[in-house]
Amino acid sequence: MTVAPRGRTAAETAEAVRGGRTSAKAVTEAALARIAARDPALNAFTDVTRDRAIAEATRIDRTIAAGGDPGPLAGVPFAVKNLFDIRGLVTRAGSRINLDLPAATRDATAIRRLSDAGAVLLGALNMGEYAYDFTGENCHYGASRNPHDPERMSGGSSGGSGTAAASGMVSFALGSDTNGSVRVPSSLCGLFGLKPTFGRLSRAGVFPFCASLDHVGIMARSAADLALVYDVMQGPDPADPVCTSRAPEPAAPLLERDGALRIALAGGYFEALADEDARNAVTSVADALGTRQRIEIPEAATARSAAYLITATEAATLHRERLRTRPLDFDPDVRDRLLAALLAPAPAYIQAQRFRRWYHRRVMALFETVDAIIAPATPCSAPRIGQKTFVAGGETMLVRASLGVFTQPISFIGLPVVVAPVRPPPGRMPIGVQIIAAPWREAVALRIAARLERDGVCAAPVAD
Amino acid sequence: MADDKAVDHEVEQALAALDVSIPAENRAVVVAHVRILRQHAAAVMAFPLDDDTEPAPVFRP
Numbered sequence: 001m002t003v004a005p006r007g008r009t010a011a012e013t014a015e016a017v018r019g020g021r022t023s024a025k026a027v028t029e030a031a032l033a034r035i036a037a038r039d040p041a042l043n044a045f046t047d048v049t050r051d052r053a054i055a056e057a058t059r060i061d062r063t064i065a066a067g068g069d070p071g072p073l074a075g076v077p078f079a080v081k082n083l084f085d086i087r088g089l090v091t092r093a094g095s096r097i098n099l100d101l102p103a104a105t106r107d108a109t110a111i112r113r114l115s116d117a118g119a120v121l122l123g124a125l126n127m128g129e130y131a132y133d134f135t136g137e138n139c140h141y142g143a144s145r146n147p148h149d150p151e152r153m154s155g156g157s158s159g160g161s162g163t164a165a166a167s168g169m170v171s172f173a174l175g176s177d178t179n180g181s182v183r184v185p186s187s188l189c190g191l192f193g194l195k196p197t198f199g200r201l202s203r204a205g206v207f208p209f210c211a212s213l214d215h216v217g218i219m220a221r222s223a224a225d226l227a228l229v230y231d232v233m234q235g236p237d238p239a240d241p242v243c244t245s246r247a248p249e250p251a252a253p254l255l256e257r258d259g260a261l262r263i264a265l266a267g268g269y270f271e272a273l274a275d276e277d278a279r280n281a282v283t284s285v286a287d288a289l290g291t292r293q294r295i296e297i298p299e300a301a302t303a304r305s306a307a308y309l310i311t312a313t314e315a316a317t318l319h320r321e322r323l324r325t326r327p328l329d330f331d332p333d334v335r336d337r338l339l340a341a342l343l344a345p346a347p348a349y350i351q352a353q354r355f356r357r358w359y360h361r362r363v364m365a366l367f368e369t370v371d372a373i374i375a376p377a378t379p380c381s382a383p384r385i386g387q388k389t390f391v392a393g394g395e396t397m398l399v400r401a402s403l404g405v406f407t408q409p410i411s412f413i414g415l416p417v418v419v420a421p422v423r424p425p426p427g428r429m430p431i432g433v434q435i436i437a438a439p440w441r442e443a444v445a446l447r448i449a450a451r452l453e454r455d456g457v458c459a460a461p462v463a464d
Numbered sequence: 465m466a467d468d469k470a471v472d473h474e475v476e477q478a479l480a481a482l483d484v485s486i487p488a489e490n491r492a493v494v495v496a497h498v499r500i501l502r503q504h505a506a507a508v509m510a511f512p513l514d515d516d517t518e519p520a521p522v523f524r525p
Contacts, residue, residue, distance in 0.1 A: 299511070301507070302507055302508060302511050304504075305503075305504035305505075305507040305508050306504075306508050308501070308504045309501070309504050309505055309508060312501060320482075323482070323484055324482055324483055324484055327484050327485060327486050328486070332486075332490055332493075335486070335490075336486075336490055336493040336494045336497055337497050339475075339479070339484065339486070339494045339497075340475075340494050340495075340497030340498040340500075340501055341497075341501060342478065342482065343474065343475065343478055343498055343501070344501055344505065345505060347509070348504075348505035348508055348509055350519055351508050351509055351511075351513070352508050353519035353520050354513050354517045354518065354519045354520075355508055355511055355513065355517075356519070356520045357517050357518055357519065357520045358511075358513055358517050360520070401500070
C-alpha cells in the first residue's frame with residue numbers, strides 16, 4: 001500500500017510506517033511523485049534530494065524489519081528552507097551569490113535531529129533572498145506560489161516551506177523566523193506554524209539574517225504535528241551560543257490537558273491595522289474560546305520600529321562586503337533596503353536594544369494575568385504576486401515590509417507563538433491568528449491551537 | 465522636496481565612500497528606504513527611557 005504525505009498528518013504517516021502498514025520507501029516515492037507533479041506550477045523546491053531520501057527510507061525500512069525502533073517520525077517526508085545546511089548542497093539562502101560557496105559538509109543540527117527521529121529529507125525550499133522578505137518572491141528563483149491560488153503570494157521569507165506543506169508535497173517543513181518569516185507564510189498558506197521561544201531550538205548550521213532575532217520554526221497541517229516535530233528538535237546545542245541549556249519540555253503529551261486558560265485578545269494596534277478578513281478570523285477564535293477580555297500590548301508600534309531598525313542594521317552589517325563587491329548580484333528589492341540600512345545611525349540601534357529591555361518587562365507583566373494573547377497573524381490574506389502595496393485599517397502599506405506588522409512586535413522579545421489557520425468562508429483565502437504565550441510556554445499555545453482544531457474552527461486541509 | 469535632495473546627496477556620498485555602484489534609477493529606491501528607516505529611528509529615539517535601561521544585544525527571555 002502506498003501512503004503519500006498528501007492528506008495524512010505526520011503522526012498518521014509515522015504510525016503507518018512503524019506499524020508495517022506501509023513502508024518508508026513507499027511513502028518517500030509517493031512524495032517524490034507528488035513533487036514532480038505539483039512543483040513545476042508552485043515552485044517550492046530549489047533542490048530535491050531524491051537519492052538521499054530513498055537511501056534514508058531504505059535504512060528505516062531495514063531497521064523496522066530487524067525489529068528496531070526507527071523513531072517517532074519514521075518515514076515522514078519533510079523539507080527545509082534553503083538557508084539550512086544540507087550535507088553536499090550549497091546553502092543558497094535564497095541568493096545567487098551564495099552559489100559560489102562550497103557545499104555544506106554536514107547537516108544543520110535541526111536536520112540531524114529530525115533524521116535521527118526517522119524523518120526523511122526531500123530537499124531544500126525556495127525563500128526570499130537572505131530572508132529579508134515577507135512575500136515569498138525571489139528574482140533569481142521565481143516566486144513560491146500559494147497552493148490555494150497560484151496567482152497569490154505564499155508569504156515569506158519561508159515561502160517555499162509554506163507552499164510545500166500546504167500543497168501536501170511534504171508533511172511538514174522547517175523555516176526561519178526573524179520578524180515573522182514562519183508566521184506570515186503560515187497565515188497566507190493556511191498552515192499551523194510554530195515560532196518557539198528565542199533560543200529554544202538550535203540555529204547551528206542555519207545561514208544568519210539578524211543574530212539578535214533569528215529563530216528556527218516549523219510549519220505543518222495540524223497542531224499535533226507541530227508538537228511532535230518540535231519535541232524531537234528540542235535540546236541544548238553548544239554549537240549555537242543562543243540555544244538554551246534548559247532540558248527539553250515535551251509539548252505533545254500536554255495537548256489534550258484539561259484546565260482553564262486565561263486568554264485575552266490584543267486590542268489597539270492589533271485591531272487598527274487589520275482588514276476585515278483578519279478581524280473576522282480573530283472574532284471566530286475569540287467566540288470559540290469564549291474570550292472577551294481585551295488587553296493592550298504597550299507600545300507595539302514602537303516595538304515594530306525597533307525590530308525594523310535592529311534587523312536592518314544587523315543584516316546590512318552582515319552583508320556589507322557582499323554589497324560592496326557584488327551589488328548587481330543581489331535581488332534589487334533586498335539590496336536597496338540593505339544599502340539604506342548602512343546609513344542607519346548607531347544611536348538608534350542602541351536605543352532600539354534599550355527599548356527592547358523596557359518592552360520585555362512591560363509585556364511580561366501582562367502574562368501575570370493571562371496565559372495567552374490572541375492577535376491577527378497578518379493584516380490581510382495573500383496579496384497577488386507582484387502586488388506592491390495593500391490597504392488595511394485605512395492605511396496603505398508596502399507589502400514587502402509590512403505583511404509582518406503584527407508579527408514583528410512579538411518576535412522582538414522572543415515570545416513563543418503558534419499560528420492557527422482559521423477555516424475561511426467559501427471563496428476566501430486562508431488567514432491565521434497568532435496564539436502568543438509567555439517565554440518557554442510553547443505547550444500553552446499548542447494546547448489552544450489543538451483545541452481550536454478539535455472544535456473545527458481551525459484547519460489546514462491540503463490545497464489541491 | 466529639499467529633504468529628498470539632501471538624503472539623495474547623502475546616499476550618493478555614502479555609496480561612493482563604500483565604493484558601491486548600483487543603477488541610477490535604484491538610488492531613488494534607496495533614498496525612499498532611508499526615509500522609512502529614519503521614521504522608525506525617530507520613533508525609537510523619541511521614546512523616553514530611564515538612564516539605567518540597559519541594551520539587550522544578547523537577549524535571553
